[in-house]
Amino acid sequence: MRVTSTLLGVSDAALEATETIRIDPAADSPYWRGALTWVTDGDLHHPWRLPPERARRAHAPGLIEVAQMAAGVRVELVTDATALRLPLTFAYETPGTLDLTVDGQLVDRVELEGAHTLTGELPAGMHEVRIWLPQVGRTGVGPLELVGATVADPLPRRPRWITYGSSISQCSAAAGPSETWPAIVATSLGWDLVCLGLSGQCHLDPIVGHAIAAQPADLVTMCLGINIHNGGSFSERSFAPQVSGFLERVRLAHPTIPVAVISPIGSPERETTPSAAGFDLVRMRAALADVVRVLAEDDPDLHLIDGLAVLGVHEAHLLPDGLHPDAEGYRLMGTRLTEQLGVLV
Secondary structure (H helix, E strand, O other), rough: OEEEOOOOOOOOOHOOOOOEEEHHHHHOOOOOOOEEEEEEOOEEEEEEOOOHHHHHHOOOHHHHHHHHHHHHOOOEEEEOOOOEEEEEEEOOOOEEEEEEOOOOOEEEEEEEOOEEEEEEOOOOEEEEEEEEOOOOOOEOOOOEEEEEOEEEEEEEOOOEEEEEEOOHHOOOOOHHHHHHHEEEEEHHOOOOOEEEOOOOOOOOOHHHHHHHHHHOOOOEEEEEOOHHHHHHHHHHHHHHHHHHHHHHHHHHHOOOOOOEEEOOOOOOOOOOOOOOOOOOHHHHHHHHHHHHHHHHHOOOOEEOOHHHHHHOOHHHOOOOOOOOOHHHHHHHHHHHHHHHHHHHO
């Protein structure tokens, strides 16, 4: 099935009759942001948030699956285009959501399922335009076509922020991809986001450490712990050394930038309930604090953010399943983390 969406009244005939500027996704594109690379299949390009050439070495099919989801991936530019067109495909168990923003304001939210061509008019004049791809599911995109444009400039260079975490960083329950907490922080602070929110898969995997080390960055944050608790990945004996080694690898690759560790947000059922490895969230937060304290003795740019100050146990009404925030919870996380991370850069 192929669906054509006419968002704001522009016709296909009008698009075809006007000169366009085409912008293809690419790893080095100043327009397409948030993917580490793109894999091309025919006329479509698929974003990857981990290096595909290392996929078999990860020995974690679930991790590679979510790494192909487009959390934080978007196209962004300043243009005087009168309209745009973007062919897409989307595959997932539920429909996906795409957000179009103009000058930071949401102007349309589109539900995606199957093949789809996004078309829409833009207001007259020069505007900052972003299209945020769905944060879950498999999305393929063709070239973005800017209709009637004389200018299509990338945004100025901004601090590049890599954030690593779990489903609570991928944010499937956010109202839309522009309203995940990483998107809110990045938009509010003017940062260039790379979101390594990997649902169910934040286990300090070497492929992730390699990816972070290989990418340019001005700030790295890591929201650690909840998947390790749920999966019983590490015990109290093994957790702190693994976190310390992961942080040290990132620091060797990025010796002068701020790095912040965010401990788990509140989850009432897990605070004092041991994981399969006998480790609860209270002790996990204490272990993370100890790792940061020890490493920070020689590293003043290493910081700890208490997850309970981001979303506390007393705010469990924002966790419908006792673990994942709802849309309101993700907005609140975005507001609070904008304040806490903004002072680091």
